[in-house]
Amino acid sequence: MKFIFILLYSCFLFAQQPSHLLIGDEELAGVNIYSVIQDVDQSIVLSTNNGLYRYNSLTFEALDSQLIGDQSLFGLEKNSKGIIYCYNLSGQIFYIKRNKLYPFFTVPKELISSVLQIKIDTDDHVLIYCKKLLRVSPEGKFKVLYTSTNNEPSSLAKSKSGKIYFYDSQNVFAVDGEKVTFQYKIAYENNHLLKPYTTNSGSINFHVNTLARSYNVVGNKINEVIYKTPTDKTALYNFFASESKPIVWFASTKNGIYSFALNGKPLFNNQLLFKDYFISSYLEDSEGNFWLTTFGKGIIFIPNLNVIEYTNNNLLDKDDLLRITKKGDELFFGGVKGNIYNLKQNKIQLVQSNFKKIEFLRYMPHADVFFVNGLVYDNGLKSMLFDHSFNKYDAFQNDKNAKIRFVTRDGLYSTSKSNWEYENENYNLRSYAVLEDVQSKTIWLGSSTGLEVLKNGKFIKITHQNQPIFCTSIIKVKNQIWVASSFGVLVYEKDKLIKIINKKSGLLANKAIKLIVCDDVVYISSNEGLQQYNLKTKQFKNFTKVEGLLSSAVFDFEVVDNSVFIITSKGLQKISFNDINSEASHLPKIKIAEILINGFESVNSRTFFKPNENTIEFTLFAISHKYRDQLKFQYQLEGYDAKWYTSDFSSNKIRYSKLTDGKYTLKLRSVYNDFASDQISTYQFTIESVFWKTKEFIIIAVLLLLGLSYLFYHLRIRFVVAKKNEEIEKEKYKQELNKSKLVALKSQMNPHFIFNALNSIQEFIVLNKKELASNYLADFADLMRSYLQHSQEDTVSLSDEIETLDLYLKLEKIRFEEDFVFYIQCDTSIDKEQTYIPSFLLQPFVENAIKHGLLHQNRAKKLSVSFEKLSTYSIKCEIQDNGIGRTASAKLNEKRKYQSFATKASQNRLELLNQSAEDKIELQIFDLYDEQQQSLGTKVIVTIPIINK
Missing domain, CATH: 2.60.40.10 (Immunoglobulins)
Structure with missing residues (x-):
């Protein structure tokens, strides 16, 4: 009795609406959405009682606002540059820039009405309809175009031509720039306001405010259209029109929405759609999606109006559907609750209940029976005919006279309509798919160990790439066997693999689950969606989440005529691949x-x-x-x-x-x-x-290298020339030095000195002073030998220099006899043997003292030579005589026109020695005078750097 009551109750239920997703039900809970628009970056902007929100397909973001008090915003509109405007009921117009809300214009207080309407014209001026129609420039300057005669201003609608239409007191006006022109009259008897709207063709029609009625303008005719909604005098309607399809929507103030063709024909069986939601605004985006915003429950997102779902049926509430089969044009399906439902002519009814979870449901057309799990039922699912005790996984029958083959967890079995007893076909492995091919006399079997073929009484294992083929569905397509496997769809002809349809060739996933063939197409399901494969064109059409599939995991599906009924974890859906365009369009910019x-x-x-x-x-x-x-x-x-x-x-x-x-x-x-x-x-x-x-560096480096090469070459040439000059100078210096030594030697060995010395020795010989003659001759020989030896050296020891000076002065003393006295003194701190000075340096000064000072002195002649250590690096030689002085000597020489050879040679030699020396030889000559300025002689001081050897 209970079952009969449910059946009678349910057979009149209608249950279909567009397949949809719910977006923002948590994020926008309690938020009332008043209008919706798509921004140029494809994001969705919402105006709400809580300000503005932006949705980027992943998250919702509240836009920054400086509003104080009431946050409610309305009437989102966008200009040609993508700037979005909105308003509040206080008459403030705002615009969005960089995710922030900025004030644009404030309606004068005396013009504010209970309702505002805004629209953007082709010149990006904002039209505001309040008590007057204002046209506001982008700079914020406004002009009054029209004064309304109604308390509530009409809505504004923009035609394809760019004109903006409005309605006032049965008259229709068009705004073009700043010009307002009367168009025509629509006489409406009641007091309801007519509101213009733009159709999908770009023309202007009018709907009656809050009623399901409109006036469609066709050429010069105005046709009234009454949309049949349930008669409820307390229900009022908000109106929305599709921009791409000849469809209009009426959202009830008592929740839910109706959909009609523009001409008044009801859609979706004239059912109230989304009956649990108050629909507040409407949008079609650039991808063809439909957005129905709500009060407090987020957004209803519809990818495709042609995809139907049956989730709003109370009969199916909380039943997780699993399996579906068809009988003619009727569908039977069931799920976890153990109920079996029937769908016929868009009516759903419960036909049987109290089953265990429906894991297998198959109508066998040749036998005209239903297999339900392990049970066999009659064609009306009223009487059970047999209990096979265990669930079936697949069943197949070629014709009404053939055996029914079915597979279970225990292997392959067969039965017949005569008594429904079953028998084992000598195969005891768990199996999932079976197909009998009469033409080749084979049975194809998909088991837990892989694909096998029974031929000539033997099971033959079929592998692919030396791997077992695990399959869940096997069908025959003309003369071919198609196998849904983990390798994709494998196509066999005459037991040979001739084709593989996998992901590379367009399959959504390599693991296919179920196959159905209808005419020239094969339907393939997987965990990524459903596909239709055209046998003639070899092309796929896809039905995935993109096209409106509620869940990617397809549990089961069935095909009736051109419609495909799909069961997923989200329930039952109906599609027609004729209405599906799986080719990508309007793909976003990254x-x-x-x-x-x-x-x-x-x-x-x-x-x-x-x-x-x-x-x-x-x-x-x-x-x-x-x-x-x-x-x-x-x-x-x-x-x-x-x-x-x-x-x-x-x-x-x-x-x-x-x-x-x-x-x-x-x-x-x-x-x-x-x-x-x-x-x-x-x-x-x-x-x-x-x-x-860098190029700059390379250029600079090349130039610098060239410059350095030139500089190096130039310096090298200069160096070589300088080196050569230095060598020449050194050679010249050497020659000059040798020449000066020769000159010094010459001065020391001048004929006068030699003659005077030899003459004095001869005199000793004549006077028979043999010993003196011998001594002085020996001294003369030693002096000559010393001169010759010094001429070979650049430096001599101080000891040798003193010895040479002593020999020279001894020989000179012979000339002056007892009239000449000389002294040579050396500081005891001087190591005479290790102290070296230039050769031929001092004797010329001693010679000058004798020749130019003492030679012309009438009184006793005195000469002293002393050496004093100044430092570790230098000594001082002081030569002093009591001769006539330089002034008297110069006068004598001037008369004689004579210049001392030794003096000149000494000066040249000093210059040559100082030329290449770091420490210079210093020469100081002092004239000595008494108190009456009479000459007392001459003092010569020579500071000599010590030469270390």
């Missing part, structure tokens, strides 16, 4: 959300990077409401690699490490089902070369 340098520094606006800033990570972003779950992106870094790479948006980061210097262009595009968007985003950047690799 954007770069963030650029990180070396893993931490964010540099979104930079395009030039230093040589060490060469590890770059890009975070990508794209707004797509339709393709968000299936979208992929491709990228190529020109200058680094010519290949395009594909990646899922779940991994939306690209990282390049240790890039070399150079110019790069990152190219990005979105991809869906191997279809790449023609919108390519590019980002050009340059990694600067290390300074030694």
Whole structure:
């Protein structure tokens, strides 16, 4: 009795509405949405009682607002530049810029009405309809175009031509720029306001405010259309019109919404759709999605109006459906609750209950029975005919006279309609799929060990790439056997594999689950969706989440005529592949959300990077409401690699490490089902070369190298020339030095001195002073030998120099006899043997003292030579005589026109010695006078640097 009551109750229930997703039910809980619009970046902007929100297909973001008090905003409109405007009931008009709300214009207080309407004209002026119709320029200057005669202003509608229409007191006006012109009259008897709206063709129609009624303008005719909704005098309606289809919507103030064709024909069986939601505004986006916003419960998102769902049926509430089968044009399906439902002519009814979970449901047309789990039922599911005790996984029958083959966890069995007893077919492994091919006299079997074929009484294992083939569905397509396996769909002909349909050839997933053939198409299900494969064109059509599939995991499906009924974890859906366009359109443009340098520094606006800033990570972003779950992106870094790479948006980061210097262009595009968007985003950047690799540096380096080469060559030439000159100078100096030595030697061995010395010795011999003659001759010989020896040396020891001076002065003393006295003294602190001075340095000064000072002195002649140590590095030689002095000597020489050879030679030699010496020889000559300025002689001081050997 209970069952009969349920059946009678349920057979009249209608249960279909567009398949949809609910977005923002948590994020927007309690938020009343008043209007919705799509921004130029494809994001969705909402005006609500809590300000503005932006939805980027992933998250909701509240826009920054400086509103004080009431946050409610209405009437979102967008101009040709993409600037979005809205208003509040206080008459303030705002615009959005960089995710912030800014004031644009305030309606004068005396013009504010209870309702405002705004619309943007072709010149981007904002039309505001309050008590008057205002036209506000982008700069905020306004002009009154019209004064309303109604308390509530009409809505504004923009036609395809760009004119803006409004209604006032049964008259229709059009606004073109600043010109307002009367168009025609619509006489409406009641007091309801008519509101213009734009149809999908761009023409203007009018709907009656709060009622399901409109006036359609066709040419010069105005046709009244009454949309049949349930008669409820307390229900009022908000009106929405589709921009792309001849469809209108009436949202009830008592929740839910009705849909009609423009001509009044009801859609969706004239059912109240989304009956648990107060629908507040409507949007069709650029991808063809439909958005129905609500009060307090988020957004109803409809990818495709032609995809129908049956989830709003109370009968199916909380029943997780699993299996479906067809009988003619009727569908039977069931699930976890153990109920079996019937769908016929869009009516759902409960036909049987109290089963265990429905794990197998199959109508066998040749036997005209139902298999339900392990049970056999009659064609009306009223009487059980047999209990096979265990669940079936698949069943097959070629014709009404053939055996029914079925598989279970215990293997392969057969039964017949005669008594429904079953028998084992000598195969005891768990099996999932079976097909009997009468033509080849084979049975194809998919078991837990793989695919096998029973032929000539033997089971033959079939493998692929030496791997077992695990399959869940086997069908016959003309003369071919199609197997749904983990390798894709394998196609056999005459027991040979002739084709593999897998992901590379367009299959959504390599693991196919179920196959159904109808006419020239094969339907293939997987955990990624449902596909239709055209046997003639070899092309796929896909039905995935993008096209409106509620869940990717397809449990089961059935085909009736051109309609496919699909069971997923979200319930039952109906589609027609004729209404599905699985080709990608309006794919989003990929954007770069963030650029990180070396893993931490964010540099979104930079395009030039230093040589060490060469590890770059890009975070990508794209707004797509339709393709968000299936979208992929491709990228190529020109200058680094010519290949395009594909990646899922779940991994939306690209990282390049240790890039070399150079110019790069990152190219990005979105991809869906191997279809790449023609919108390519590019980002050009340059990694600067290390300074030694830059063109400027190379040019400078080359020029510098050339300059240095020239400079080196020039300096080298100068060095060689200088070296040569130095060698010449050294040689010249050497020659001059040798010459000075020769001159000094000559001065010391001048004929006068030799003659005088020999003459004095001869005199000793004549006077028979043999001993003196012998002594002085020996001294003369020693002096000559010393001169010759010194002529071979550049330096002599102080001891040798003193000895030579002593010999010279002894010989000179012979000339002057007792009239000449000389002294040679040396400081005891001087090591005479280790102290070296230039050769032939001092004797010329001693000679000058004798020749020019003492020679002309009439009184006793005195000469002293002394040596004193000044420092570790120098000594002082002081030569003093009591001669006539330099002044008297100069006068005598002037008369004689004579210049001392020794004096000149001494000066030349000093200059030569000082020329190449770091420490110079210093010469000082003092004239000595008494108190009456009479000459007392001459003093010569020679400061001599010590030469160390």
